[in-house]
Amino acid sequence: MVETVSRQRCFEGMQGFYRHWSEATQCTMSFAVYEPPQALDGVKTPMLTYLAGLTCTPETFTIKAGAQRVAAKLGITLVMPDTSPRGCGLPGEDDAYDFGTGAGFYLDATQTPWSSHYNMATYITRDLQHVIAENFSVDTGRQGIFGHSMGGHGALTLHLRNPGLFRTVSAFAPVSAPMQVPWGEKAFSNYLGADRDVWRAYDATELVKQQPSGANILIDQGDDDQFLSRELRPEIFSKACQEAGQPAQTRMQPGYDHSYYFIQTFVEDHLNHHYRGLTG
């Protein structure tokens, strides 16, 4: 059911890369898991899924974020899925950095040809769930989700759509209102079609207005981020949270940009945020 690509010792736990067939995406998906030492000892640990941004792979956060140290200390299993199906042979899938391969946007496409493979929402909430529960020492009742940029938005939306599954949520520099920015408009119109009402089901700002979760949302955002004013727009989501009574804290971090040098600086705060929410 799951193929092991590699397993390497890290902070007394195990960093692994794996592949499995997904019904949702009708292709073989890659993912990474960090098992803390507590999981290797058989403890059913809390589980935290990280959704990466445009162009990224399961390796990106795994290599660059320095999160294993904190996960080992807290006893959290980290799950790093891919950012899209790959190699499906769809026309144009590799033509742009912000659509198709590496840019699945964590939704279920409704438009052909994308709808036969680009179903990342179902992949993350069903197929990936099954393979993790069957092969790793996790307590599936204690799960959080976080991510960066496109993946930060994926974390916000998958939490708001599934608050009982992903009980805690945080984001680094998330796309916050995709219906109002170029990345979102391009992805949604191609994956979901021309009817903007359909888009609301995958827009974090629209979702929080319709169905606030009550969970405390932590967001870190660098004020020197090159995508801040054009693509990310955290102020739109903050305003919607306030109006909907959704607890949310957006921390503007002076001088930080959109990179993993920013993420590694604050990743410990995020793991602590989830740990408190899942074990308190």
Add this chain to the structure above:
Amino acid sequence: MVETVSRQRCFEGMQGFYRHWSEATQCTMSFAVYEPPQALDGVKTPMLTYLAGLTCTPETFTIKAGAQRVAAKLGITLVMPDTSPRGCGLPGEDDAYDFGTGAGFYLDATQTPWSSHYNMATYITRDLQHVIAENFSVDTGRQGIFGHSMGGHGALTLHLRNPGLFRTVSAFAPVSAPMQVPWGEKAFSNYLGADRDVWRAYDATELVKQQPSGANILIDQGDDDQFLSRELRPEIFSKACQEAGQPAQTRMQPGYDHSYYFIQTFVEDHLNHHYRGLTG
């Protein structure tokens, strides 16, 4: 004198990439520097040079090791030079992963055509020193050196050859006796010629026999490292240290391999080792 390629905020300090012309290598060299917040505030900080292994660049440790967090806490400036000259146009320089580009071995070549560019020992101890002292807030009297694999060996040899410059030293999975292993024999015979007596000046095991430094050497080595028995041979260096009265500790780490998942696990111990030696 120095060209800034990029500077990015990280743990309240600054991660930068730079280029400068080197007289020693007769080409433009790339390097990375992490300035901790204390250095940005004008404190003359201790300085720690990291030498990477075969195929690596200034980005490798910078991205993968998670060292900035610790350097920010301790107030240490990290300097990550390249592993060789690049783009010199020498015949065969790009033909192998273990010789030429990415494989400078931190020595000064004596054989043509390599001797006109491949002078990494002089580069690290002279040209890089100058550019760092002129452009960063460091106390050049408090310097340590460490590295990985080929670079772990570079750290051992540059410390033993220059114990007053690099007062503290440590290594991850270093090549320990290059005259007795394939990587070393290939590099030394091409860079230094057929006379094996000449090689002794760049072999850590031979150097420690001739001129032990008295400094305490910290070495971490994974026991699941794929290069352990063929290329690294830490037992040869340990024995030479014992016989020469050189204080040295080699910690065999169960289950760890040769990767940066191993390095990130123990990098905090290494920075603490240098901090104690340079500020005690």
